[in-house]
Amino acid sequence: MTANGLIVSMMAGLFLVFGYLGVPVAFSLIAGVVIGTLFTPVSLPSIIAQLFNGIDAEPLMAVPFFLLVGELMTSANVVVRIANLSQALVGHVRGGLAQVVTVFSMFFSGMSGSSSADVAVLSRTMARPMAEEGYDAAFVAALIAAAATIANLVPPSIMAVVYGAIGNVSIAGLFLGGIAPGLMIGFGLMIYCYFFGPAGFRRPRSSFWNFTEATKAAALPMMIPIILLGGIMTGWFAPREAGVVAIVYILVVVIPLLNFGHLRNLPRDFAHAGLIYSLPLITIGAASAFGWMLAYLRGPIVVSGWISGLAGNDPYKIMFALVALFTIVGDFIEPIPCIVIFMPIVATLTEIGGINPVHMGVVLIVTLAFGLITPPYGLALLMASKFVGVRFSAALRASLSIYVVFFATIAACIFLPDVVLWLPKHLFPESVGCFKNPSGPGYICP
Amino acid sequence: MKQRYALVLERDRHLKWRVLDPVEQILMILCGVTLTGFSTTVFLDVVTRSLGHPWLWLQEVTMTFFVYGIFAGAAAATRRNDHLCLSAITEAMTGRTRLVVETFNRLVVLGAALCMVWFGYLNFLAGFGNFRMPSLTPLASLYAAIPLSGALIALFTVEQLVNGWRNGFAGRDLEPAAERLEREPFPI
Numbered sequence: 001m002t003a004n005g006l007i008v009s010m011m012a013g014l015f016l017v018f019g020y021l022g023v024p025v026a027f028s029l030i031a032g033v034v035i036g037t038l039f040t041p042v043s044l045p046s047i048i049a050q051l052f053n054g055i056d057a058e059p060l061m062a063v064p065f066f067l068l069v070g071e072l073m074t075s076a077n078v079v080v081r082i083a084n085l086s087q088a089l090v091g092h093v094r095g096g097l098a099q100v101v102t103v104f105s106m107f108f109s110g111m112s113g114s115s116s117a118d119v120a121v122l123s124r125t126m127a128r129p130m131a132e133e134g135y136d137a138a139f140v141a142a143l144i145a146a147a148a149t150i151a152n153l154v155p156p157s158i159m160a161v162v163y164g165a166i167g168n169v170s171i172a173g174l175f176l177g178g179i180a181p182g183l184m185i186g187f188g189l190m191i192y193c194y195f196f197g198p199a200g201f202r203r204p205r206s207s208f209w210n211f212t213e214a215t216k217a218a219a220l221p222m223m224i225p226i227i228l229l230g231g232i233m234t235g236w237f238a239p240r241e242a243g244v245v246a247i248v249y250i251l252v253v254v255i256p257l258l259n260f261g262h263l264r265n266l267p268r269d270f271a272h273a274g275l276i277y278s279l280p281l282i283t284i285g286a287a288s289a290f291g292w293m294l295a296y297l298r299g300p301i302v303v304s305g306w307i308s309g310l311a312g313n314d315p316y317k318i319m320f321a322l323v324a325l326f327t328i329v330g331d332f333i334e335p336i337p338c339i340v341i342f343m344p345i346v347a348t349l350t351e352i353g354g355i356n357p358v359h360m361g362v363v364l365i366v367t368l369a370f371g372l373i374t375p376p377y378g379l380a381l382l383m384a385s386k387f388v389g390v391r392f393s394a395a396l397r398a399s400l401s402i403y404v405v406f407f408a409t410i411a412a413c414i415f416l417p418d419v420v421l422w423l424p425k426h427l428f429p430e431s432v433g434c435f436k437n438p439s440g441p442g443y444i445c446p
Numbered sequence: 447m448k449q450r451y452a453l454v455l456e457r458d459r460h461l462k463w464r465v466l467d468p469v470e471q472i473l474m475i476l477c478g479v480t481l482t483g484f485s486t487t488v489f490l491d492v493v494t495r496s497l498g499h500p501w502l503w504l505q506e507v508t509m510t511f512f513v514y515g516i517f518a519g520a521a522a523a524t525r526r527n528d529h530l531c532l533s534a535i536t537e538a539m540t541g542r543t544r545l546v547v548e549t550f551n552r553l554v555v556l557g558a559a560l561c562m563v564w565f566g567y568l569n570f571l572a573g574f575g576n577f578r579m580p581s582l583t584p585l586a587s588l589y590a591a592i593p594l595s596g597a598l599i600a601l602f603t604v605e606q607l608v609n610g611w612r613n614g615f616a617g618r619d620l621e622p623a624a625e626r627l628e629r630e631p632f633p634i
Contacts, residue, residue, distance in 0.1 A: 065485065241492045
């Protein structure tokens with residue numbers, strides 16, 4: 001092994017050892033890279049400067065806004081209205097509350113960009129009623145965790161923002177490209193619950209009047225995804241601006257009209273959201289320093305050389321290799337540092353395979369979302385099992401059969417690029433590299 | 447009894463000195479202020495641009511709030527044990543093993559924090575030679591966030607080390623992880 005290879009291995013080893021001993025991810029990364037740097041001619045101030053350079057990216061400013069949207073919606077207790085609408089829609093279908101969980105998650109994902117937020121909200125809202133109706137706790141935890149991963153795919157996904165900002169890929173393209181896979185997972189889970197889940201308590205179908213009332217009650221919060229996506233697609237706003245417009249809408253319209261008393265809690269919400277957003281971003285800064293050192297040591301070139309040696313320039317083989325890599329790595333580390341550290345490898349291989357960067361991005365984001373429910377570090381499943389009060393191993397066993405939904409979605413995204421690219425090509429062609437036809441109407445897409 | 451500092455987390459009280467509670471309170475307020483600040487500046491950016499009279503300096507102010515918010519939050523999260531972790535293996539440990547591992551973990555954090563202080567300070571000094579556009583403010587004004595945050599992280603880590611050795615890291619009022627998670631901010 002070369003000297004560079006040894007240093008890279010040492011850095012990675014130190015990061016994993018520190019991380020699994022319980023040192024916070026950001027400090028494990030900083031400690032690993034600082035120790036690695038001592039064996040190179042690189043100066044330590046330049047490594048620490050990377051903490052700043054890693055977060056000095058305008059698109060990353062969308063992260064706090066999307067988190068704040070989720071925080072405000074949750075703490076103002078507006079989400080109950082969305083749960084009621086979901087129940088009016090699918091409460092009568094076989095599976096009962098299991099179907100409601102999935103639909104609720106599909107709706108709430110359009111407001112919160114984080115699957116952990118979804119796990120918390122779904123558990124608080126749905127776990128108790130499901131337990132009262134006799135659903136197996138392990139199944140409840142597995143379903144909540146799986147449904148919550150949809151938040152990483154549909155706008156305003158934080159993972160998509162980070163991927164786009166770090167990889168210089170259109171965030172709007174990733175948002176639009178993630179919608180179909182997100183819906184595939186959602187509907188896949190509904191089909192799974194219908195045929196293989198517990199029958200649950202079958203409610204009578206909601207009357208038209210009940211359905212109208214539930215829709216009316218949820219109408220204001222349901223405008224948020226429209227504001228976010230509509231603003232970005234029409235080109236009126238960049239993602240971060242769409243986030244802030246959504247916040248203004250919540251502060252001026254949603255909370256005053258639906259939960260006026262909550263206005264006095266806003267300072268606390270902002271303080272908590274301010275704390276929450278710093279956590280992934282300091283990790284991004286540390287991961288940037290780590291990734292910068294890996295790049296200096298030519299790690300990405302070596303790894304992409306291995307992968308392209310195996311896969312040639314066949315886009316399918318390259319995507320499979322990266323999905324395998326991200327599945328393994330995503331089982332052990334957080335998705336966000338994973339994206340930041342491995343982005344140079346992904347960018348090189350995307351170019352070698354001639355793959356559309358949005359296509360590649362969405363495939364990898366689905367893979368990382370899947371990693372949230374796989375052992376040993378399936379964060380969403382860990383959180384869901386703790387909230388629901390069931391052992392992780394039991395929740396894991398219950399989720400094994402649900403993996404089929406994710407395998408099918410990942411395979412569809414790889415082999416049928418239009419699953420990912422069709423929507424962005426039609427709604428925002430520039431986001432996937434299409435350009436205006438110089439000699440006529442429409443766009444030309446490479 | 448009403449809590450004196452509303453934003454100070456009472457969890458892990460055995461690892462905290464009351465004298466540092468105001469610092470945590472101020473950092474939490476700073477988190478809220480920076481988030482409010484850059485939400486406002488981004489909104490004003492949209493408005494002024496839509497009106498055809500963009501205020502170019504707004505982007506600098508936005509970035510300042512953004513960067514200081516991240517480093518203030520990183521410091522506050524250290525005292526509140528809110529940082530993202532790969533495992534909570536130490537919570538399952540007891541006795542001397544736990545003491546050793548918790549101490550080792552804090553020493554790693556302390557080492558990283560001291561690197562942020564010293565090398566961040568060197569960057570801060572170097573930052574006086576680089577300027578932000580269009581205001582020509584030295585870049586040092588942003589770089590200062592790193593050593594400041596590092597110093598606070600180091601302080602809170604020493605606080606936890608000393609109190610952990612005195613009172614034990616586990617504390618007397620262990621609560622189930624699910625209840626803790628339910629009341630805390632969630633990671634990404």
